[in-house]
Amino acid sequence: MSVTAPLGFRAAGVAAGIKSGGARDLALIVNDGPSRAAAGVFTANRVKAAPVLWSAQVLSGGRVHAVVLNSGGANACTGPLGFQDTHATAEKVAEALDDSAGEIAVCSTGLIGERLPMDALLDGVDLALSQLARDGGLAAADAIRTTDTVSKISFRKGDGGYMVGGMAKGAGMLAPGLATMLCVITTDADLPAEALDAALRKATRATFDRLDTDGCMSTNDTVLLLASGASGVVPGLAEFEQVVHAVCADLARQLLLDAEGASKAIAIEVVGAASEDDAVTVGRAVSRSNLLKCAIHGEDANWGRVLSAVGTTDAVFEPDRLNVAINGIWICRGGAAGDDRSKVDLAPRDVTITIDLSAGPHSATIHTTDLTAEYVHENSAYSS
Amino acid sequence: MSVTAPLGFRAAGVAAGIKSGGARDLALIVNDGPSRAAAGVFTANRVKAAPVLWSAQVLSGGRVHAVVLNSGGANACTGPLGFQDTHATAEKVAEALDDSAGEIAVCSTGLIGERLPMDALLDGVDLALSQLARDGGLAAADAIRTTDTVSKISFRKGDGGYMVGGMAKGAGMLAPGLATMLCVITTDADLPAEALDAALRKATRATFDRLDTDGCMSTNDTVLLLASGASGVVPGLAEFEQVVHAVCADLARQLLLDAEGASKAIAIEVVGAASEDDAVTVGRAVSRSNLLKCAIHGEDANWGRVLSAVGTTDAVFEPDRLNVAINGIWICRGGAAGDDRSKVDLAPRDVTITIDLSAGPHSATIHTTDLTAEYVHENSAYSS
Incomplete structure (x- = not known):
């Protein structure tokens, strides 16, 4: 249609x-x-x-x-x-x-x-x-x-x-x-x-x-x-x-x-933000971390790479009040290790990373993909 | 020592x-x-x-x-x-x-x-x-x-x-x-x-x-x-x-x-900038383009990906006055195709991308690497 x-x-x-x-x-x-x-x-x-x-x-x-x-x-x-x-x-x-x-x-x-x-x-x-x-x-x-x-x-x-x-x-x-x-x-x-x-x-x-x-x-x-x-x-x-x-x-x-070479569809869901702009800024910074995108590709619940990306932004937050869940498991609480990361199931194609800034009532979600050898191959070989 | x-x-x-x-x-x-x-x-x-x-x-x-x-x-x-x-x-x-x-x-x-x-x-x-x-x-x-x-x-x-x-x-x-x-x-x-x-x-x-x-x-x-x-x-x-x-x-x-998985050492040399900050901003934006880094990995002199990264910055420049050379060949002049891109030799490990903003006397160089399947592999498999 x-x-x-x-x-x-x-x-x-x-x-x-x-x-x-x-x-x-x-x-x-x-x-x-x-x-x-x-x-x-x-x-x-x-x-x-x-x-x-x-x-x-x-x-x-x-x-x-x-x-x-x-x-x-x-x-x-x-x-x-x-x-x-x-x-x-x-x-x-x-x-x-x-x-x-x-x-x-x-x-x-x-x-x-x-x-x-x-x-x-x-x-x-x-x-x-x-x-x-x-x-x-x-x-x-x-x-x-x-x-x-x-x-x-x-x-x-x-x-x-x-x-x-x-x-x-x-x-x-x-x-x-x-x-x-x-x-x-x-x-x-x-x-x-x-x-x-x-x-x-x-x-x-x-x-x-x-x-x-x-x-x-x-x-x-x-x-x-x-x-x-x-x-x-x-x-x-x-x-x-x-x-x-x-x-x-x-x-x-x-x-x-249908993103080039992607094997995961990742939703970066930022909650507890002081403003919607802050939520978008943090979601965007995390979605652009090549290291995190590689980790998700490898089905590694590497929340440290989430925090290190959050830390590059000027959003309102305190490092020791950050909480991160991957597919519903809160593996980072108060800026440190939370629930056991082995509980996170990263096998499904859809992955949700929830970042709680503990700074306000606003939220936003950025959608990204994992970084794969196929992405590299497609964009090395195809002049676009 | x-x-x-x-x-x-x-x-x-x-x-x-x-x-x-x-x-x-x-x-x-x-x-x-x-x-x-x-x-x-x-x-x-x-x-x-x-x-x-x-x-x-x-x-x-x-x-x-x-x-x-x-x-x-x-x-x-x-x-x-x-x-x-x-x-x-x-x-x-x-x-x-x-x-x-x-x-x-x-x-x-x-x-x-x-x-x-x-x-x-x-x-x-x-x-x-x-x-x-x-x-x-x-x-x-x-x-x-x-x-x-x-x-x-x-x-x-x-x-x-x-x-x-x-x-x-x-x-x-x-x-x-x-x-x-x-x-x-x-x-x-x-x-x-x-x-x-x-x-x-x-x-x-x-x-x-x-x-x-x-x-x-x-x-x-x-x-x-x-x-x-x-x-x-x-x-x-x-x-x-x-x-x-x-x-x-x-x-x-x-x-x-020694950067993880890299096969090229890329110098992004920005000249003709209105300020050193502008030169750094442009160099940084180009160095972070995954698409460009893939292209250089594939030894493809894809200057369009350089310009599309320059265009995301707030540096002083006019699109139709941008010049780009890769390894000394000015393949983009005045924002459009310049010398024949097939003249560019991308076989050596060292690659220099020169971007002339035609906006002033300042310059700066940012050093980066290509994006490779090995980078993805190393950062998918290694929890760091």
């Missing part, structure tokens, strides 16, 4: 020959309206890919008619000529839709620093235009994969019968602001751009932004939310935010489970 | 049975004077091991009579009882030297979160006391190794014939503030504690603090500088600083070359 679950959207995914090997590598999503309201959030990286610079400009107008996405090349660090390539891609779609390029968003993912093969890409746009269909969401989700082993799609129904659907890609370079990912979410609810923007920022802040598999922030992250209004339903904002959050959380979980 | 290269020092390294397997695990260094002036720098981690808390207190007095060091256990996150263990160790040495425990520094390294086997350790102190010798520096350097495959020692002669000697350990958890390391430097120069402190801070800031192999900061880092004054030479401070710097730089290089 993916991005075509809601009414008013057509999509396609085709093999344009951007990737070697003949896999799908170009996706197109068209919003047939009646509304074209849209919102977007983009990478916080200061080195932004050409399509990010372009699409941020498009989204500042609050309207998107279509999104064209390619895998096989990030079009990042490609200079003014790379930006012209993005512009030409948007113009190509706009011409076919008899519209202005100013409402065509562009997303790219793949290797940084190389120009895209524009002849192949523009021919691919023609092919995608010819294949646009109400059931094209799955093909579109497939076409944006890079090292993703599976397509990521999700949808939820909201009160009154409107739909929210989405697709995402991302397997490495998953760190906040956002993760390294492209994500398009669609809805047939009827809401103005400002409401979409508020819902999307709130949802991404608590989902994709709390995914940190390898601490590496991408140049290309883009999350778009497009509304067609085709259901005629005008949802309440709070309820709509919950549905968008659910779709984002579902896609974030799929990204985590 | 190590810490016994300068006059006025005796040392020993013995097997106390703290480590299983019978390897040396306890070192003792005694300053026979006539001076006992000393300085120390310690981990910036807020979770500090008991011996760090103890030794920082000792060093606040500016005098050290002896240092006792153990491997086989960090005595970190061990609560008040762990602190009592450190105190008892210092008392044991002080009693034998007919002195107060307030001039006995203690250092520990090994697994976090477990108490030390104090009976074995205190017997080991007796054994070490009986073996103290002018040529004991090598045995002492051997006794502080954990995953270090080799002992790290260094010495330099200063103007007028005084000596500076040193030993260090550290192979993982090498990140600034300081690296995960213990280091004792000795000199027979005659300088007051304030001068030693100034020289040591200046040297560590530009050496150990610029080593970042895995971004993980230890709970136990300690660097001590002890002066016996036995040569009678009173060096000029600037010249003394240079000699201390040379010993620290030599030891830092040895730590880098």
